[in-house]
Amino acid sequence: MAMHDMIKNFIAGVLLLVAGAVHAAGDGIAWDRFPTQKMSDRAALQDGARTFVNYCLNCHAAAFMRFNRMRDIGLSDEQIKNNLLFTTDKVGETMKISMDPKQAKEWFGGVPPDLSVIARSRAAVGKGSGADYLYTYLRTYYRDDTKPTGWNNLAYPNVGMPHVLWEWQGERRPVFEQRTEHGNPADVYTGRWETVKAGTMDPVAYDDRVANLVAFMQWMGEPVQKSRVQIGVWVLLFLAVFTVVAWFLNAAYWKNIK
Amino acid sequence: MAEFKELPAGSPVTAQVTNWFENRFPTAFAEYKKHLSEYYAPKNFNFWYFFGSLALLVLVIQIVTGIFLVMHYKPDAALAFASVEYIMRDVPGGWLIRYMHSTGASAFFIVVYLHMFRGLIYGSYRKPRELVWIFGVAIFLCLMAEAFMGYLLPWGQMSYWGAQVIINLFAAIPFVGGDLALLIRGDYVVGDATLNRFFALHVIAVPLVLIGLVVAHLLALHDVGSNNPDGVEIKAKKDASGKPLDGIPFHPYYTVHDILGVSVFLIIFSAIVFFAPEMGGYFLEFNNFIPADPLKTPAHIAPVWYFTPYYSLLRATTSVLMPFLWVGLVLIGLSLVRPSRLPAMVKTTYWGLMALLFFLFGVPAIVLGWMGIDPGMKVLAGFDAKFWGVVMMGAGVLILFFLPWLDHSPVKSIRYRPSWHKYVYGGFVVTFLVLGWLGVESVSPAKTLLAQIGTIYYFGFFLLMPWWSRLGEFKPVPERVVFQPH
Numbered sequence: 001m002a003m004h005d006m007i008k009n010f011i012a013g014v015l016l017l018v019a020g021a022v023h024a025a026g027d028g029i030a031w032d033r034f035p036t037q038k039m040s041d042r043a044a045l046q047d048g049a050r051t052f053v054n055y056c057l058n059c060h061a062a063a064f065m066r067f068n069r070m071r072d073i074g075l076s077d078e079q080i081k082n083n084l085l086f087t088t089d090k091v092g093e094t095m096k097i098s099m100d101p102k103q104a105k106e107w108f109g110g111v112p113p114d115l116s117v118i119a120r121s122r123a124a125v126g127k128g129s130g131a132d133y134l135y136t137y138l139r140t141y142y143r144d145d146t147k148p149t150g151w152n153n154l155a156y157p158n159v160g161m162p163h164v165l166w167e168w169q170g171e172r173r174p175v176f177e178q179r180t181e182h183g184n185p186a187d188v189y190t191g192r193w194e195t196v197k198a199g200t201m202d203p204v205a206y207d208d209r210v211a212n213l214v215a216f217m218q219w220m221g222e223p224v225q226k227s228r229v230q231i232g233v234w235v236l237l238f239l240a241v242f243t244v245v246a247w248f249l250n251a252a253y254w255k256n257i258k
Numbered sequence: 259m260a261e262f263k264e265l266p267a268g269s270p271v272t273a274q275v276t277n278w279f280e281n282r283f284p285t286a287f288a289e290y291k292k293h294l295s296e297y298y299a300p301k302n303f304n305f306w307y308f309f310g311s312l313a314l315l316v317l318v319i320q321i322v323t324g325i326f327l328v329m330h331y332k333p334d335a336a337l338a339f340a341s342v343e344y345i346m347r348d349v350p351g352g353w354l355i356r357y358m359h360s361t362g363a364s365a366f367f368i369v370v371y372l373h374m375f376r377g378l379i380y381g382s383y384r385k386p387r388e389l390v391w392i393f394g395v396a397i398f399l400c401l402m403a404e405a406f407m408g409y410l411l412p413w414g415q416m417s418y419w420g421a422q423v424i425i426n427l428f429a430a431i432p433f434v435g436g437d438l439a440l441l442i443r444g445d446y447v448v449g450d451a452t453l454n455r456f457f458a459l460h461v462i463a464v465p466l467v468l469i470g471l472v473v474a475h476l477l478a479l480h481d482v483g484s485n486n487p488d489g490v491e492i493k494a495k496k497d498a499s500g501k502p503l504d505g506i507p508f509h510p511y512y513t514v515h516d517i518l519g520v521s522v523f524l525i526i527f528s529a530i531v532f533f534a535p536e537m538g539g540y541f542l543e544f545n546n547f548i549p550a551d552p553l554k555t556p557a558h559i560a561p562v563w564y565f566t567p568y569y570s571l572l573r574a575t576t577s578v579l580m581p582f583l584w585v586g587l588v589l590i591g592l593s594l595v596r597p598s599r600l601p602a603m604v605k606t607t608y609w610g611l612m613a614l615l616f617f618l619f620g621v622p623a624i625v626l627g628w629m630g631i632d633p634g635m636k637v638l639a640g641f642d643a644k645f646w647g648v649v650m651m652g653a654g655v656l657i658l659f660f661l662p663w664l665d666h667s668p669v670k671s672i673r674y675r676p677s678w679h680k681y682v683y684g685g686f687v688v689t690f691l692v693l694g695w696l697g698v699e700s701v702s703p704a705k706t707l708l709a710q711i712g713t714i715y716y717f718g719f720f721l722l723m724p725w726w727s728r729l730g731e732f733k734p735v736p737e738r739v740v741f742q743p744h
Contacts, residue, residue: 063340064340064343064344064346064347065347066347066348069347113548114549116343117343117547118547120536120544120547121544121545121546121547121548122544123536123539123544124539124544125538125539125544130544221547222346222353223347224346224347224353228353228354228357228532228535229532229533231354231532232528232529232531232532232533233532235528235532236525236528236529236532239521239524239525239528240525242521243518243521243522243525246514246517246518246520246521247518249514249517249518250514250515250517250518251744253510253511253514254511254514254515254743254744255743255744257301257506257511257741257743257744258743
């Protein structure tokens with residue numbers, strides 16, 4: 001192969017790489033860390049369940065999630081029935097919705113994804129867990145009149161979903177800065193926000209409420225997670241003892257081999 | 259056929275029961291002796307000898323958990339994803355079975371790669387164990403097919419698009435590729451038909467072949483006897499009763515030994531199953547928690563980690579690499595065939611074929627390249643661009659079959675080879691790991707270059723083995739195995 005061909009390929013590759021990096025930067029900001037201690041806070045999980053059922057479970061389904069599984073986060077069937085059942089009257093049902101996918105496509109440009117395992121699917125190597133993503137995503141909506149819904153998002157640029165929790169958070173605008181990146185002018189997010197219109201919650205309360213919601217979605221992604229870890233401890237303890245026994249058994253036999 | 263034995267009256271009940279069975283099913287007793295209690299294995303097995311029995315354990319784990327998964331799984335494009343979540347949530351213990359199966363898939367490859375590495379460094383593929391090795395490579399091929407088809411079944415985005423990409427590779431085969439891909443898919447895109455046939459192959463066809471090959475692997479091994487870290491044939495020195503002096507009965511010595519290995523393995527296995535079943539997105543890919551969507555191609559499609567070294571070989575094969583490969587192939591052919599003892603006719607045919615190939619593909623590529631015209635892979639190959647990449651990926655696996663005849667070293671074990679051979683093997687391990695890492699990354703020019711260097715090392719290691727494996731100062735091989743009592 002001709003040398004200049006190789007050089008040409010190399011330069012083209014480098015340009016692609018740079019373009020890729022810029023594109024990746026445009027794919028959303030670095031994620032905030034979800035406060036994982038919420039996962040062991042039942043009140044937080046229950047609060048998250050309430051927010052989920054009231055605000056998410058109209059357009060989004062969680063079709064693999066049964067209502068009565070919420071017993072695992074300390075809710076009785078009676079409590080579930082009286083407070084959280086809007087789409088069915090049986091606690092053994094899964095969280096389905098009645099929105100027609102065809103209409104959904106017309107309204108939002110796409111069918112809102114099922115949220116049963118959304119927290120597991122959104123993790124990314126090097127960026128963070130799915131909960132980190134959701135925690136960032138639900139807190140970085142901003143007004144953008146160029147979008148059909150009037151909303152845009154820093155973690156999910158050009159998102160199809162409008163800001164459902166806007167009454168709580170109010171309207172905010174991220175502060176961008178003109179910077180030169182790779183020789184091109186670019187609007188770079190500074191990490192700061194300006195309040196356009198205050199919401200009904202102050203930012204700390206809003207973050208907490210969102211953290212509760214994300215905790216619920218994280219729990220819903222794998223309801224068995226907590227008992228999985230608990231069983232795992234016992235399994236490992238058993239195996240540790242078993243290994244000691246196996247060690248001595250092995251030694252007892254092998255001492256005869258000269 | 260054993261004679262019908264009568265025990266004297268008043269014998270213990272256990273002896274009588276055993277005798278009753280032995281008279282009616284002597285084969286079971288004879289085989290037990292042949293393969294366990296009177297199979298003499300070298301007494302100097304080390305750490306590396308755990309992985310054969312562990313591979314068998316993982317096979318059993320996969321079969322048993324697989325049976326339970328099939329009880330609840332639905333091989334239907336509309337239901338598959340939901341049925342997996344149903345197993346994870348509503349089937350009692352379903353999550354455990356599923357995580358054991360998904361972790362087992364990766365564990366299988368880890369254990370098998372280590373098992374193969376053992377064979378590589380101690381020369382376990384050398385005469386008279388060539389068939390043991392060949393059955394083993396066939397098992398590895400089966401395992402790849404099994405894993406690939408199993409990965410489609412959860413019907414997530416990675417399942418779907420991974421299968422789409424890999425099946426399309428078959429389409430690159432000249433003349434028959436398109437029809438072959440169609441035959442594999444059963445449709446023009448991956449769909450319900452693909453899922454159904456992959457399910458059938460994954461749960462019935464391939465496991466049957468796999469078990470058959472494992473049996474052949476073990477029977478052939480027990481016929482020729484196990485190799486050991488010293489590469490000494492223990493059958494060469496026997497005592498008066500005909501037992502190898504350095505051999506010990508597999509049962510109980512290696513059964514208790516393997517129980518220890520199994521318990522340590524299970525600690526690691528359970529730690530993953532219970533505390534990190536996704537293994538950071540490498541055992542269960544995050545994208546696979548999104549149901550398959552034929553209309554949405556993920557930005558980054560990578561095979562599961564155990565395929566990535568071979569996937570790297572494919573991606574490294576660009577038009578830049580091809581002339582190097584042609585020249586390399588000619589040089590290797592020159593160094594191998596010229597001094598060999600093959601009949602003159604075979605040599606002439608070989609050179610004729612090489613010259614023909616070189617003029618058809620190599621010369622136009624180099625000439626056009628120097629003229630500044632990008633010949634692309636089409637001119638170079640005469641076939642579809644992906645073709646040579648697919649050839650390289652396939653060759654990467656198939657070359658293992660020829661290992662017994664590539665190694666010309668006078669000794670089997672790495673212990674008695676020239677010290678610098680260890681660096682050659684070390685380089686191979688590093689290459690394999692780097693290729694694996696590159697296979698999960700998205701491409702960049704620097705990474706492609708690294709993969710190309712790795713590809714050249716990978717094939718150079720094997721193809722030049724007849725040359726380098728003879729070089730250097732070999733150490734004297736002892737007559738008996740080296741063993742320190744515990």
